[in-house]
Amino acid sequence: MARQKVTDLVERLVAPVLRENGLELVETEYKKEGANWMLRVFIDRPQGAVDLDDCAKVSESLSILLDESDPIPNAYFLEVSSAGAERPLRKPRDFERAVGKRVYLSFYEPYLGHKEVEGTLLSFVDETLEIEVNDQRLPVLLDKVASARLSIVW
Structure with a gap:
């Protein structure tokens, strides 16, 4: 599956999980690093900081959704993290x-x-x-x- 299609699909899957938790999607990356494929989801909270519990909750929910739909043909590592203090501005x-x-x-x-x-x-x-x-x-x-x-x- 093409990288853009993977990130688009992941964004659709994670959207309800983020809404339920008062979070928003900042960016999704799917790229190869060395021998490994990495799927990274960067999240933020409009009214405050994202903490480790937020990242864990989103990671767990998204992992289940990805396992159910199995849209990515190869093995990959999933990372969910805060966009950080110097977050990118894109939209x-x-x-x-x-x-x-x-x-x-x-x-x-x-x-x-x-x-x-x-x-x-x-x-x-x-x-x-x-x-x-x-x-x-x-x-x-x-x-x-x-x-x-x-x-x-x-």
């Missing part, structure tokens, strides 16, 4: 929730003189981000962003 709702927070963006090619920026996300409207970098407001078209994530200042 519009990720950016909407990140308004007011510190973010890191990298671009496909230099954009307005920058290959990457880190600052406070001021707004996200009509596929355009406005980020404050060094006391300057920088408008960024979402289709210019290669990757984005929350950024924690230590």
Whole structure:
């Protein structure tokens, strides 16, 4: 089964489990690492942190669902974990929730003189981000962003 089909199927299977537990899906990965296939499911809780019990509960439920439907022809390892403090931002709702927070963006090619920026996300409207970098407001078209994530200042 193609990787995209596996991740799509896993996302459909895990959706009800996440809803029941007040969690949301951040990302699903299915890839080969060395000799092993890894199926990773990253979760988050909109109103707070994900803990080990959340990950264990989702992992157990998803494992049962995957065993019942058996959609993946080869052996794999299942990992369910928190998206983490520097979680990726991919979907519009990720950016909407990140308004007011510190973010890191990298671009496909230099954009307005920058290959990457880190600052406070001021707004996200009509596929355009406005980020404050060094006391300057920088408008960024979402289709210019290669990757984005929350950024924690230590």
